[in-house]
Amino acid sequence: MSEFVAALSDGDIPFLRYALLAGLVASVPFGIMGAYVTTRRISYIAGSIAHCALGGVGAALYFQSRLGLEEYGMLPLCGAVAQALLAAVLIGLVSLYGREREDTVIGAVWALGMAQGLLFMAKTPGYVDPMNYLFGRIVLISRQDLWVVGILAAVVVVLALFFYNKLVAVCFDDEFARVRGVRVGAYYLLLLCLTAVTVVLMMTVVGIVLVIALLTLPAATAGHYSRRIWQMMALGVLLCMAFTTSGMALAYTWDFPTGPMIVMVGSGVYLASVASHRWLKTGV
Amino acid sequence: MSNEPVAALRDVTFAYDVAPVLDGVTLTIHAGELLGVVGPNGGGKTTLLKLILGLLAPARGRVEVFGRAPRHARHRMGYVPQHAMYDPRFPVTALDVVLMGRLALHWGGWYSRQDKAAALEALDEVGLADMRGRPFRALSGGERQRVLIARALVSDPELLLLDEPTANIDAAVGERLLDILESLNQRMTIVMVSHDLGFVSNIVGSVACVNRKVVIHPTTDLTGEAIQDLYEGEYRLIRHDHRCAEEGHSHV
Numbered sequence: 363m364s365e366f367v368a369a370l371s372d373g374d375i376p377f378l379r380y381a382l383l384a385g386l387v388a389s390v391p392f393g394i395m396g397a398y399v400t401t402r403r404i405s406y407i408a409g410s411i412a413h414c415a416l417g418g419v420g421a422a423l424y425f426q427s428r429l430g431l432e433e434y435g436m437l438p439l440c441g442a443v444a445q446a447l448l449a450a451v452l453i454g455l456v457s458l459y460g461r462e463r464e465d466t467v468i469g470a471v472w473a474l475g476m477a478q479g480l481l482f483m484a485k486t487p488g489y490v491d492p493m494n495y496l497f498g499r500i501v502l503i504s505r506q507d508l509w510v511v512g513i514l515a516a517v518v519v520v521l522a523l524f525f526y527n528k529l530v531a532v533c534f535d536d537e538f539a540r541v542r543g544v545r546v547g548a549y550y551l552l553l554l555c556l557t558a559v560t561v562v563l564m565m566t567v568v569g570i571v572l573v574i575a576l577l578t579l580p581a582a583t584a585g586h587y588s589r590r591i592w593q594m595m596a597l598g599v600l601l602c603m604a605f606t607t608s609g610m611a612l613a614y615t616w617d618f619p620t621g622p623m624i625v626m627v628g629s630g631v632y633l634a635s636v637a638s639h640r641w642l643k644t645g646v
Numbered sequence: 647m648s649n650e651p652v653a654a655l656r657d658v659t660f661a662y663d664v665a666p667v668l669d670g671v672t673l674t675i676h677a678g679e680l681l682g683v684v685g686p687n688g689g690g691k692t693t694l695l696k697l698i699l700g701l702l703a704p705a706r707g708r709v710e711v712f713g714r715a716p717r718h719a720r721h722r723m724g725y726v727p728q729h730a731m732y733d734p735r736f737p738v739t740a741l742d743v744v745l746m747g748r749l750a751l752h753w754g755g756w757y758s759r760q761d762k763a764a765a766l767e768a769l770d771e772v773g774l775a776d777m778r779g780r781p782f783r784a785l786s787g788g789e790r791q792r793v794l795i796a797r798a799l800v801s802d803p804e805l806l807l808l809d810e811p812t813a814n815i816d817a818a819v820g821e822r823l824l825d826i827l828e829s830l831n832q833r834m835t836i837v838m839v840s841h842d843l844g845f846v847s848n849i850v851g852s853v854a855c856v857n858r859k860v861v862i863h864p865t866t867d868l869t870g871e872a873i874q875d876l877y878e879g880e881y882r883l884i885r886h887d888h889r890c891a892e893e894g895h896s897h898v
Contacts, residue, residue, distance in 0.1 A: 534738060539749060542749045
């Protein structure tokens, strides 16, 4: 562990500091949005949106290379955000107004985005490894990425907290909210868009395949100890910070890939919490 | 109160799919009424409520509430749905749930001190002031139902619509609920859906039987034969309802 602390202050490997900072900053929207996503039970939609974002990464890498925009290192992240927002709006509109089966569309968006991403990457000059984006690769985090993550995280947090009452009501009972004159459709779309931006923020830390665990596990664990949504959010933020930091430290110490290690830590804590919760309640 | 009807349906037809759930329904609800809505499962009771609330739009005919389209009269209605909540472990307190009834008064932001005072008053009215800090998930079925009634009351409705408020709770708790509704009826019009005819006939002024058509009967007329007519001779359904009443509302 001391190696990790030493490495953080090493001037030659700034990416470790960037990754740690990105993980800590992104943990705030992850904890907050995780509470909405788990209570409204739309984690599969969040998963679909995250996977679909690969399409945006591929497109960004392709045009970055074709148009000679290599100095803009944050382009893949921006492409992912744009595509995730598109997926969120599409799924939202289908579930609000569409006559198609919702789960079919969710699955299609999921696969379509990944296919698009892989096709773009295949035609991008030079070698692009999709694994970097699927499972995360902290070496890729640049200073620019850090800025983008910080700004987007701030936007998500401000909106998610400003509309707290409305979003909680829509998650709890959207029919009643509609009777009270709340524009439920608009808030549902807002919820999906905030979720879309959030899942992309950890793309380079844990990857878009694994990111769903970081959205749901801290919130689900926090849910065991919370009476109110805001408590679930606050605890979720702290847990998410703890998972990313400790996962990163363990991965560095034992020379493992970072993303999978973070997910392992989160899953372990969640399972332990489920077990102890049951034990406290039933004694079994 | 004026003579203007609280809600009026004129020749309303509604279908989720092809077969109409409600067909050519005309119904007037007057101020101060306590109307019971009964009928077999799938007969269109909940659909009728949702048409009045403007959550559904009729395929044909007109629905007016307080002389306006339902959408524009929602702020004068209170609604107690049969099922709230997506997540049975949703972390909210009883007071949080009641506060949701004040949502419309805000653009964004947070609940004010007046909102909290009104929510506490509504909880007090249903006899649950002590439970304000309890998690909603830890309440009994009857307590939850009362919290949902408080949530509907906190916006001071003139028309209160309840969907199966006595389902899933035992008879003693059901009696308590009916007492609350009777006293609320002093100041507001109430429409209550129930699958349980024997139960609602004790307090309601009249009964609307919904089974694709709507027939209104004053409760004094509810003899065995009239009940048989209401259900168009479907004995099985009548027996089912009575059994529910004796055993304390096991909802099927």
